[in-house]
Each structure stands twice: as structure tokens, then as C-alpha cells.
Amino acid sequence: MKTKIRFKQILFRTLSVLAFAGTISCEKYLDKAPEADISEKDVFGNFISFQGFVEEMYNCIMDPNKGGAWNQYLFADETLNNSPYAFDDGNYWGNHAYFYGQSVQMTNRDTRTKRVWEYAWYGIRKANVALAKLEEEGLFEGSQEERDHLRGQALFFRGWFYFELARYWGGMPYVTRALEATDELTSEEFKRLNFQDCALRMAEDFRAAAAILPVHWDQSGPGQRTLGHNRDRINKFHALGYLGKALLYAASPMMNEEATGNNSFNAELAKQAAEAFGELLQLADETGTYRMQSWDAWTDNFWRWNWERPGGTEGIMMPTIYQRDRVRWSALGGTVPSSLGLNSGSSADVPTHNNTKNYAMANGLPIDDPESGYDPNDPWTGREPRFYKDILKDGDQIINESGPDRYAELYNGGRHRSQINPPSVTGYYAKRYSPMGTELTISRTGALQAYIPYLRLADIYLMYAEAVLFSPGGTPKASASNYFMTAEQAINVVRNRAQLPNMADKYTATNDAFFEEIVRERAVELNFEGARFCDLRRWNRNGDPRYLNKTAIDFDRGSDGKPINLRERVIVRRVAEKKHNWLPIQIQFTTQYEGFPQNPGW
The missing domain is CATH 1.25.40.390 (Serine Threonine Protein Phosphatase 5, Tetratricopeptide repeat)
Incomplete structure (x- = not known):
């Protein structure tokens, strides 16, 4: 019938x-x-x-950064703007669009x-x-x-x-x-x-x-x-x-502690994860369906002009496009200087200074390594290539048009630090989804397409390295049972693409040293992609003092254009307690029935 x-x-x-x-x-x-x-x-x-x-x-x-005219989607220590983030105050009840x-x-x-x-x-x-x-x-x-x-x-x-x-x-x-x-x-x-x-x-x-x-x-x-x-x-x-x-x-430690009481990686589950990633990487090698984007086209992962879809050869899962013209008012408008008129005067979400310190030097060493050559009095010279693609600093070109906004003035008293309303609160702007520089003109912005990847091949390599490291008997020299590549080699795939040398031996000598480089490498390669908040939480590091301060860089501009009188200033110290492992569930949902409890601490 x-x-x-x-x-x-x-x-x-x-x-x-x-x-x-x-x-x-x-x-x-x-x-x-x-x-x-x-x-x-x-x-x-x-x-x-x-x-x-x-x-x-x-x-x-x-679509992570287009839920509102501009919505916050980075909830860890990456960015700031002129309005307080509720999460920074420990208030996880807000929906942030x-x-x-x-x-x-x-x-x-x-x-x-x-x-x-x-x-x-x-x-x-x-x-x-x-x-x-x-x-x-x-x-x-x-x-x-x-x-x-x-x-x-x-x-x-x-x-x-x-x-x-x-x-x-x-x-x-x-x-x-x-x-x-x-x-x-x-x-x-x-x-x-x-x-x-x-x-x-x-x-x-x-x-x-x-x-x-x-x-x-x-x-x-x-x-x-x-x-x-x-x-x-x-x-x-x-x-x-x-x-x-x-x-x-x-x-990961947070989830394993919840299930077993052990604040450490579950080795058997890490092994299973490594094998799943190994299966994917083997399939990618055999078919060529996905491959790492070349360095000269790395930004194709994130943005393209002329209505072209980003993602390149590397993007496995991208958000659904609902309105192509929303990019102009969200991903772009929410990150460029307000004086450009692309964000209706709203405050730009800008990188924190502590965020920029994750980027290594051109020799591949982290800036806190005594051999890196990092000079805190000249912090933007000799940094790794991703720094210059991601971070707009003082003196950099903003737009390819004449006028007062052509070049960034982010020093104390400079136009983009104190004269426009609202200004940059940290001394930087972010370029990952807003291609400021020689290619940006007002006339081109309407056809910009910029989207945050949900999953791309670089992330797979980084997760593979992490999963192998914490598998039974895992070391930087170990590999999954079904894929030839060691954890160290997987990290080097991502580093080499970014024009960096292989990891120095001192960072592969112990599992602890290697993991700290995984943490830093994920902070850089996946910067502004929404991974940081989940990473810090699943590692039980959301409340770690190393990741609580959100800072700005104050400085004057010297006669040679270099920064002088530099001072790092704490703007916000994030509130992150044990209860912030999970977001609270809205009360209207936790009162449906007895078997659906609220998360601990809320």
C-alpha cells in the first residue's frame, strides 16, 4: 500500500x-x-x-567566522579586540554567534x-x-x-x-x-x-x-x-x-582523565588514531587525491580572489558556502583596520603578541632557543616565512591604494594604534583570511573568498606525529604499523613546506622536547583555524600559566624604521579553571530529563 x-x-x-x-x-x-x-x-x-x-x-x-556580521571563533590565547571576550573572563555561557x-x-x-x-x-x-x-x-x-x-x-x-x-x-x-x-x-x-x-x-x-x-x-x-x-x-x-x-x-589527557582518572595519553587509542591517519596518508600517496599545497601557493588553503574557492590541493573538508558575498563583511571586515571602511567601524580581531612568539626563526629554531638568533629588541627580523604571511606588523603595506592607510603605523601614537577608532589593541593585524598587502584594493574585496578549513592535509601530518609519539613505545623515530613515515618525518613535511629545515636533533632527543615542538608547530601552522582552543583543552593545558596571558607590544618607531623602547604588556589574563574543560549546556536542555546532566562545575 x-x-x-x-x-x-x-x-x-x-x-x-x-x-x-x-x-x-x-x-x-x-x-x-x-x-x-x-x-x-x-x-x-x-x-x-x-x-x-x-x-x-x-x-x-x-561556517566558523561568518555566524554574525563578525563573530568570535578563536577562544584561546590567539586574538583580542576592543571589547572583552567573555571566555577570557571565564564566562562560557555566551554563544558568540x-x-x-x-x-x-x-x-x-x-x-x-x-x-x-x-x-x-x-x-x-x-x-x-x-x-x-x-x-x-x-x-x-x-x-x-x-x-x-x-x-x-x-x-x-x-x-x-x-x-x-x-x-x-x-x-x-x-x-x-x-x-x-x-x-x-x-x-x-x-x-x-x-x-x-x-x-x-x-x-x-x-x-x-x-x-x-x-x-x-x-x-x-x-x-x-x-x-x-x-x-x-x-x-x-x-x-x-x-x-x-x-x-x-x-x-588525549583531558578525555582520558575524564574516563579513567589518568591525566595522560591513552596509548592504545593513540595507536588506533595513528593507524587511521597512516591509512589516509598511504591512500593520498597512492592516489594523489590530496597533496600538500606548494609554498608559493600556501595561501590558497585560506583565500582566493575573483570568487574562486580556496582549499587548493590540501583542503579535505571546508565549510559549506551559503553566501559568497559574506566574506567581505566577515572574514575580511572583522580583521582589517577599521579606517578602511570594510567593517563598518567595528573593532578588528587582531593577533596577540604572545601569539606571534610561537613563530620560529628562519633557521627553524623557536625564539626561546639560545641558538635561534632571536633579538627581543628587533623581534620581527629573521623570522620564519609563515610569520610574514600571517602577521601584519608596523611598516607593512596594508593596501595597494594611496592614502593614510597604505602602510601600517602600529607604533605608539601611530595611525592604526591610536588615531583610528577603533585601533589595533595589540600592535598587529592578521592576514590569514585578509590578504593585506600589494594585492588588496577596495574594488577587489567584493570577490574575495576566504574560508577556515575544517580538515586539511597538514593537520593530518601533525596529528599523525602526535598519535605515533603517544602510541605504545612511541618516539619521534617511531612510525605507525601501516605507514612508513616516522613522527619526526611527518613534522618535517609541514616544516619543509614552510621553507624551514628539519627539526634540530635536540628537539627529537626526548619525547617531551618533541611534543613541545608539536604544540608550537600546531599553534603556527593551524593559527587562526580554531584548533588552538580544542588543543589546549584536550591536552589539559587550557589553564596552564603559559597560555593565560594575552599581550600587546608597545614601542616607538626609530629613525631607521625599526622598533625601539619595546615593552610587552599584559592586556588580559584568561580565567581557565577545571570546569572550563567543557562548555556549559544551556539550562533549558539539561532540564529535559534526569539522565542528561549539566557539565561539572556549571
Whole structure:
């Protein structure tokens, strides 16, 4: 019997695990009126219509720095602006136009309506519906390859949305079915898991997805319909990358302490993570599907002109593009000097001086190494190449137009330090998503495309090195069981691409010394990508005194243009206690039922 159901009920019902998702709306891809009655066969009966249902999960991916006109998305020690960050004061209740506070609207193509919490739960429900419909006898008609593509995407997204929730709020109930409004939330199924247990469930989904997804959709039968336009479709690399990432997070000290009481890496989980990353890297070597971006085009990972999509050869997972013209008002507008008129006078988020100290010298040695040649009285000379691509300092060119904003005046009393409103509060600007310099003109800004990668190959190499190091018997000279590269060699892949020499022997002599270089290398290579906050927390270092002070650099400009009378000044000392390991969950959600408790300390 052909069952008729209401279109909005089958496709867009937003009952999630805890009724977390908000209001709903109807998508247009099936060319049906919102209230039209259609059958399940119409929706789930063939690959094209079923893929349309799956596509909504892509539209639940948050674009990290475009949740508001400009929204904060860096929550550790990287940046400052003229307004206090609530997180710096220990207040983790704010949503920052990032975490929560919007109803789910699938027809709304406004980047500013996306949030992590609501859209993750909605995406999880969509994944569970898709998986259930694929199992219904006589419903889907298509090839096994088509079925695998649909199932693989749904499995990946279920794991991925749980990862997005858990990395901020901790473990969640891992529900694997689409719930009904009449379900009682009282069984074991709905009890919160710790992060480690939740991550192991994610890993099952990622592993299952990796087994059936293609290396790239352009090389698959179903992908031929969209040949050349499959770059962002979920494939085997996505699944393997997040398999390793979920396991590495689960192995990390904060998560391991929560689960076992041991503030140390879980060696067995680290080994499993290393093998997942090794499998990905081996596949990349064999297929060439992803490869490290060349140094001369390194910035292609982050931005491109003329409406061109960034990501290059290295970006595995990038955010969904909802509004291409939002870049001008967010990624660019929120980081350039207010006097350019690109940010409506709002305060720019600028790098802290302590952030810039993570960058090594051109000889590859960290600045606190006595042999590095670093001169604190001439701090910007002889630094590594990524420093000059990422950090705009005093005297650098801002824009290729005449006028008072052509070159940066970031010294005491300089135009961009005290004369414009608001000024830079630290003495720097950030260039990773705002290509200030000889290429920037006002006329070009409207077509700039800049996006924060969720996962790129450089991160895989760095995570591989970390996972190998903390595996049983791990050392800088060790490798995963399924990949030839040692932890040291993996780090050197990233360093060499940045025109730096291999690591000095003194930093590979002990595991402790090597790990400190991993910490520093991640701070640099992944700077401004949102990794730092999660890294410091999972390493149990969020409250470490080394990472609490957010500083500025005050100086005068000498007659030769060099800085003189330099003084590092603490602007903020971050409040980070044990309870800040996890964000608090909004009270309206923790009062749903007894088995869903608030996070410790909140």
C-alpha cells in the first residue's frame, strides 16, 4: 500500500535526541509546494531524490567566522579586540554567534543563521532517518554503489555532528535511530556518555563510512552526474581523517582523565588514531587525491580572489558556502583596520603578541632557543616565512591604494594604534583570511573568498606525529604499523613546506622536547583555524600559566624604521579553571530529563 505522508513531516521534522532543534522549513530541491503530499517512495525511492534529502546535512555545517556580521571563533590565547571576550573572563555561557541560538531553517541561505548546537542535532536526525530508509524493504531502488554513497554520507555525518557537539560540550547520548515524539527518554539509550565512549561510537560510524565511500566522487559512478563539481562531497578521506581525529581526541589527557582518572595519553587509542591517519596518508600517496599545497601557493588553503574557492590541493573538508558575498563583511571586515571602511567601524580581531612568539626563526629554531638568533629588541627580523604571511606588523603595506592607510603605523601614537577608532589593541593585524598587502584594493574585496578549513592535509601530518609519539613505545623515530613515515618525518613535511629545515636533533632527543615542538608547530601552522582552543583543552593545558596571558607590544618607531623602547604588556589574563574543560549546556536542555546532566562545575 502506498503510504501518503506530509512532506514537511518526513523531511524536516526536527525532533532530535532531546528535542533540541528549533523550527523548520521546507526545501525546494524536489520542486514541491511546502504543504504538498508525496510518498516516501518519491523521496527515498531513487538516488537523485534520496541524495537531495542527504544534501541537507551539508547545509548544517557551520561556517566558523561568518555566524554574525563578525563573530568570535578563536577562544584561546590567539586574538583580542576592543571589547572583552567573555571566555577570557571565564564566562562560557555566551554563544558568540557560533555555538547556539538559532532555529533550524533549511531554505535560509544566510550564513548568519547557522550555529553548532541546533544544526548538529538536526543533522544527526537526518542521518538516522536516511539510514533507516535505506534499510526499508522495497523502498530504495538503485545500484549497490549508489546505496553505499548514501549510506556512507549518512554514517559520516552522524559521527561528524556528534564530534562537533562533543568537542565543545563533552560526550552525548549516541542515538542511532530516528526518534518519535512519543519516545520516553528514560532508558540507557539516552544517558550521556563520557567523551571517550562517545568517540568510540563515532569511530564505528567513521570506519563504516570509510569502507564504502569512494576515494573521490569524480571517480565513482554516481558522481558522474556532477562530474567536476564533487570537491566538497564526503569521501573516504573525510571518514579516515575524522576517524583518526576522534580517536586522537579520545586518547588525549583531558578525555582520558575524564574516563579513567589518568591525566595522560591513552596509548592504545593513540595507536588506533595513528593507524587511521597512516591509512589516509598511504591512500593520498597512492592516489594523489590530496597533496600538500606548494609554498608559493600556501595561501590558497585560506583565500582566493575573483570568487574562486580556496582549499587548493590540501583542503579535505571546508565549510559549506551559503553566501559568497559574506566574506567581505566577515572574514575580511572583522580583521582589517577599521579606517578602511570594510567593517563598518567595528573593532578588528587582531593577533596577540604572545601569539606571534610561537613563530620560529628562519633557521627553524623557536625564539626561546639560545641558538635561534632571536633579538627581543628587533623581534620581527629573521623570522620564519609563515610569520610574514600571517602577521601584519608596523611598516607593512596594508593596501595597494594611496592614502593614510597604505602602510601600517602600529607604533605608539601611530595611525592604526591610536588615531583610528577603533585601533589595533595589540600592535598587529592578521592576514590569514585578509590578504593585506600589494594585492588588496577596495574594488577587489567584493570577490574575495576566504574560508577556515575544517580538515586539511597538514593537520593530518601533525596529528599523525602526535598519535605515533603517544602510541605504545612511541618516539619521534617511531612510525605507525601501516605507514612508513616516522613522527619526526611527518613534522618535517609541514616544516619543509614552510621553507624551514628539519627539526634540530635536540628537539627529537626526548619525547617531551618533541611534543613541545608539536604544540608550537600546531599553534603556527593551524593559527587562526580554531584548533588552538580544542588543543589546549584536550591536552589539559587550557589553564596552564603559559597560555593565560594575552599581550600587546608597545614601542616607538626609530629613525631607521625599526622598533625601539619595546615593552610587552599584559592586556588580559584568561580565567581557565577545571570546569572550563567543557562548555556549559544551556539550562533549558539539561532540564529535559534526569539522565542528561549539566557539565561539572556549571
